[in-house]
Each structure stands twice: as structure tokens, then as C-alpha cells.
Amino acid sequence: MADKQLDAVFGALADPTRRAILARLTDGDASVSELAAPFAMSQPAVSRHLKVLEQAGLISRSRQATIRLSHLEADPLRDATRWLADYREYWTESFERLDELLASLQDNPRGAHHGRDATDR
Amino acid sequence: MGETQLIAEPGIPQVVMIREFDAPPELLFRAYTEPELLKQWLGPRRLAMEVETLDARHGGAWRFAHRDDDGEYWFRGVYHGTPSVEDGITQTWEYEGAPGHVHLEVASFERTDSGTRLVLNAVYPTVETRDAEFAAGMESGARESLERLDELVGTLQPA
Numbered sequence: 425m426a427d428k429q430l431d432a433v434f435g436a437l438a439d440p441t442r443r444a445i446l447a448r449l450t451d452g453d454a455s456v457s458e459l460a461a462p463f464a465m466s467q468p469a470v471s472r473h474l475k476v477l478e479q480a481g482l483i484s485r486s487r488q489a490t491i492r493l494s495h496l497e498a499d500p501l502r503d504a505t506r507w508l509a510d511y512r513e514y515w516t517e518s519f520e521r522l523d524e525l526l527a528s529l530q531d532n533p534r535g536a537h538h539g540r541d542a543t544d545r
Numbered sequence: 546m547g548e549t550q551l552i553a554e555p556g557i558p559q560v561v562m563i564r565e566f567d568a569p570p571e572l573l574f575r576a577y578t579e580p581e582l583l584k585q586w587l588g589p590r591r592l593a594m595e596v597e598t599l600d601a602r603h604g605g606a607w608r609f610a611h612r613d614d615d616g617e618y619w620f621r622g623v624y625h626g627t628p629s630v631e632d633g634i635t636q637t638w639e640y641e642g643a644p645g646h647v648h649l650e651v652a653s654f655e656r657t658d659s660g661t662r663l664v665l666n667a668v669y670p671t672v673e674t675r676d677a678e679f680a681a682g683m684e685s686g687a688r689e690s691l692e693r694l695d696e697l698v699g700t701l702q703p704a
Contacts, residue, residue, distance in 0.1 A: 434643040438673040511560075514589060515665075516549050519564050521586035525576055526568035 436480035441465070442473050446482060449496035456492060558669040563662060570654035570661045574630045577601075577652065584609070601628045607636070618642065630654055638667075646674050 436442055445459055460470040474494055477483045483494045550563040566573060576582045580596035588594055592611040599607045601624055608621040619641040628634040633653040639646065648669045655662040669675035 431643060434646065438671075440673065512549075512551060515551075515562060517589045518587050519549055519566075519663075521590065522573075522576055523566065525582060525586045526566055526572050529572050529575070529582075530568060 432480040433482065436476050436482055439473070439476075441470075442477055445470070445473060445477065445494075446496060449483065449494060453493045453495045456494075459494065553675070556672060558672045558675045560665075560667045560669075560675060562665040562667075565657065565660065565662050567660045570630045570656050573654050573661050573663060574628075574634075577634060578628055600624070601634075603627045622647075648674070 437446075441463060444462070448454060448459060448462070456467050456470055456474065459474070460467045463470065474483065474485065477494075478485055481499075482497055484497055486493050486495065548564075552561040552563075553559070576586060578599065578601040580599045583599065584594040584596050587609070588611050592613050595610045595612070597608045597610065599605075599609075601607075603624060603626055605624045606621065607624070608619065610617045610619045612618075621639050621641060622637040625635045625637070626632065628636075633651060635649070635651045637647050638650055648667050650668075651666045653664045653666070655664065667675075
């Protein structure tokens, strides 16, 4: 994923209203008025949020008669959630590995349990 | 050793993590500041890690990458103040995929009877940046939305 698109995805996801709109679209395509309903927000304001999401590639929009429908696009989100989703898992697993490393350092203070020896200090 | 305690209050742009280790603070400090040691523990096992730079002194920079089959992910930051066992480590963090989205992290190594209590205090410019990075929602109101998004991206086939 290009950095620029990832920037756009992160920027789009940084807003709670836009995250809520994406969550609503997981239930299926929706019109602007349907998307505006849960928010104390005008339809033009919601349309501005939809434009940001569309530019980030997170949704696509189509027309059905006079109604404009928004559709969730999952791919950019999948790339972004690689980093969004697993903060806790990242640190929990890191700390487990740190436990192992610290145990091996206490057995062998000079260095590492695999890879090269630690350099002299 | 033990559970990672994770505190992320709704509406406050901060994440605090607390974890006990059966090793003295001096060893944790080495694990944090020696590249050969850092790359043996930081990040999930499935990701290979490269430490390009780690200059653990006031104003010194660090830069590392996690790699998997899909690509590589670079992170960078700067040490503020001289890292030490007593004063801990104060540094900035930035994911290079989202330039300018920086947070400040203070790591403290508190000596305990059984070893060390590591306290990580991460402070973000806004709640939104915290939640974007800290999937947040876990402990905040965005939780349900993000879980649903997670489910979604887990189940949908590539277009």
C-alpha cells in the first residue's frame, strides 16, 4: 500500500463519525439520509465525511434511481487494520519474548540466546 | 512475569501499560537499548525485525522495521534526555506509514522485590490519534465499531 493512500486511510479513520459510518456500512449499503440518521448532523455534513472516506478508498458510491448509496470497500481497511487492530497483542507477545530474553541473559549475561553475541559495552 | 495491565481511558489521549518482570531493571534497560537484544523481543514473533539505528543518548535517533511476506513497516523516533536505568527512557514514536502522527512514550523501570515493574506511559496529541494507533477501542467507546470492522476485514474476500 502506498504511503499516500495509507495517510488518507489513517486520516479518514481518525474521525469518530467516519468510523461510525464505516461500522454502519458493515450492515450493508446505505443512503446519505440513512447514514445521517444516528448523528445530530446535516446531510451535507455527512456527505463531506463520505467524500473523505471515498477519497481514502474506504467506500465507493453508486446511484440507485435518485438515491446515492455508499458501499464499504474492505481492502484499504484490511491494510490499515494490520496496525490498528493489535496493539495489545503486539505488546503482550513482545513482553513474553522479553521474559525469555531476560531469563537467558541471567543465565548468560554476555549476550543473546540466539543470533550474534551482544557487543562489548 | 505476568499479566500486562493496560489502561486507556475514554476521552484521555494516553495509554499506560504495566508489566512485572523477574529480572533486575539493569537487564530490562539493556534489552531496550542494545540493538542485538531489542530485535530479539520487540514485536510479534511472526515479524522479522531490523534495527537500523539505535543511538540511546539525548537527541539520538532510533529506526527499526518489522517485516513479513507482505512488506516492511518502519518506525522511528528520538530519545529525549539521557536514557538510564534510574530515569528511564523518554522517546518519540512515529509509524512512517503515517508521518507526523507522533506520540511520546516514557518507559520507567521500577525495582521490586522480585525484579522490575515496567511502566510504559504513552501520550498522544489527540484521543483520535491514540485510537487510530491503539486499536482502541478496546477500552473506549469505539470498541464495538472496531470489533465489527475487524470481523469484516477478517471475513471479506479481496475484491
